[in-house]
Amino acid sequence: METPEGLRAILADPAGAVIGLDFDGTLSPIVPDPDAARIHPRGPELLARLGGRVRAVAVVTGRPAATAVEYGSLAEVPGVVVLGHYGLERWEAGTLTAPPVHPGLDRARAELPRLIEGVAGARFEDKERSVAVHTRGTAEPQATLEALRDPVAKLAAEVGLAVEPGKFVLELRPPGTDKGAALGAFLAERGARSVLFAGDDLGDLAAFAAVRASGLPGVTVFSGSAEASAEVAAQADIVVDGPEGVMDLLASIADAIER
The missing domain is CATH 3.40.50.1000 (HAD superfamily/HAD-like)
Structure with missing residues (x-):
């Protein structure tokens, strides 16, 4: 090459x-x-x-x-x-x-875990300046990610954060x-x-x-x-x-x- x-x-x-x-x-x-x-x-x-x-x-x-x-x-x-x-x-x-930490993270930190209650294998991660949901450990990682995409995006919009998708992860972080x-x-x-x-x-x-x-x-x-x-x-x-x-x-x- x-x-x-x-x-x-x-x-x-x-x-x-x-x-x-x-x-x-x-x-x-x-x-x-x-x-x-x-x-x-x-x-x-x-x-x-x-x-x-x-x-x-x-x-x-x-x-x-x-x-x-x-x-x-x-x-x-x-x-x-x-x-x-x-x-x-x-x-x-x-x-x-x-x-300083984005003010919307406090609410996201409180509410994001509720969105994955009952989803076996889904995991919440707190990165201090962002929060994330991981679906890698679920039975159907991609399908679970797609099911969570809209509610996670709705929460992000309400608290002024942006959603960054990745490999079986949706991360909420400050925009820009x-x-x-x-x-x-x-x-x-x-x-x-x-x-x-x-x-x-x-x-x-x-x-x-x-x-x-x-x-x-x-x-x-x-x-x-x-x-x-x-x-x-x-x-x-x-x-x-x-x-x-x-x-x-x-x-x-x-x-x-x-x-």
Whole structure:
């Protein structure tokens, strides 16, 4: 396979490159219980190698930034910035910054669990600055997700939140926040000259779009099975086999830069 132009630009000028990475499904395998997710064992070392050689490594995630730092063992990884809650939170060099919590979350936190009462296997998740319903553990995850879509959207509209769909999840979060906006602002802040972003879910499409909209040499990477997530895979320049494939790609980039 021919090396994409964006990847060639990163290797030719690593000091100008931003490497952006989703967490779940990209740096960490997807697991039934999100609280059990942990970064791939090779992740911290590879991020440290890249962090010392590129403009920046940014983990862009829907998780709270502090959670991604903990689950990713990132506290001691130099050069890594974590943009949590789709960019609402930022962790850098041990310092966490964040705006006030959206006022509609209190009601959403109280009412969303009631919407899934009696739905065996459905799970409520409180992310502090967003809340979510997961249907992965139900007997029919997709059918259950579709059945919940309208009532969840109605609740979101009433409390002034937006609904972000994903793989067997509906997340309610403040409007106007997404990975694309977070990544685009970070590229401008750092004066990036090239960019890579790797993700695995529908929420990562906004970041893929930000790579294209930046006008920089860029490459988008889908982490997972093209058959399982055809919509996301179709938007990617490179498809790799989940977090293991992401690690192999990052290692090849680090090796090439070091050579």
